[in-house]
Ligand code: SF4
């Protein structure tokens with residue numbers, strides 16, 4: 101685990117524990133703090149231990165400088181934006197680390213900056229094949245074990261808290277938001293397509309997901325060990341990077357369409373193209389937490405007034421004010437509708453039996469899933485790639501010649 105990964109992990113877990121503490125769950129925070137610190141210290145891995153010390157100091161300072169947070173007055177929009185930007189910044193640093201590591205390998209120099217294993221999160225097919233290998237053959241991949249871990253993380257978030265990963269964590273979603281805002285500077289009006297175009301476009305991401313699942317499920321079980329030991333798999337991350345930095349004409353056209361969709365409408369990429377979004381959309385139907393409108397408090401039913409502030413705030417164009425439970429696969433649990441609602445109790449992110457999850461609770465849940473699992477995987481030896489540096493250095497020199 102590189103220092104940037106260690107620091108992000110320590111910061112995220114320390115922040116979750118601080119949120120727990122600030123919300124009055126002091127014993128829970130103490131128990132979690134002891135558990136996480138014990139796990140990190142027992143790793144005897146200095147970057148993790150140093151990162152934990154830095155994270156604790158940062159949180160102690162943050163408590164003084166963020167009276168709003170310390171007093172419990174958290175606004176969902178502020179919290180979501182800061183979580184998203186911090187995660188995007190860490191992914192950017194991870195990207196720089198990956199590029200420097202690869203450039204040194206390509207130049208034939210033993211890298212002084214280690215490869216960030218978390219980058220394997222961008223290998224969903226490899227992750228799917230690895231999960232299949234674990235379930236059918238009981239084999240753990242040695243080359244990109246983090247791919248299976250990160251895929252499991254994403255699947256778990258979908259099962260527990262809808263598409264909160266898209267709404268609160270995804271750096272690509274954040275980039276799409278900025279692109280959309282840039283477009284709005286020049287062309288002010290919304291360019292929402294009519295429903296008869298919107299619906300088939302939304303199905304595109306499900307088709308892409310089907311194609312990915314076809315590759316994973318279609319691979320014969322007995323071929324999996326061969327694939328996991330192949331040179332192609334050993335450098336799947338470099339192949340992926342090469343695909344992005346040396347795009348062919350078809351790739352450039354695809355990128356153009358993706359960027360165009362993101363700029364055209366809010367969450368255009370997530371809504372129409374992203375197969376991860378499709379996967380999470382399907383899993384989100386199983387999530388116990390949903391946005392629920394309480395008719396006893398909503399101005400429409402309780403007071404007979406006209407109101408659609410929640411619907412107007414929704415980036416996924418869901419008619420929140422007309423529904424009781426939001427089951428839509430497009431809901432990213434962003435809580436913008438809750439923030440926009442003038443009545444405190446009218447909208448909640450809750451289970452059917454009334455267990456509510458605040459923005460703070462959702463942040464704790466999301467960060468815990470996203471970072472505790474990698475920590476456990478790291479401690480169990482299922483995180484760091486065992487591909488020798490010399491093998492990667494040799495393979496990167498022959499990248500073009502290595503196929504499936
Ligand atoms: S329904 Fe609410 S939580 Fe879901 S996407 Fe719309 S604004 Fe976000």
Ligand code: SF4
Pocket residue numbers: 393397398399400407408409410411420421440441442443446447
């Ligand atoms: S914003 Fe609140 S009060 Fe208004 S319609 Fe939506 S849930 Fe009801």
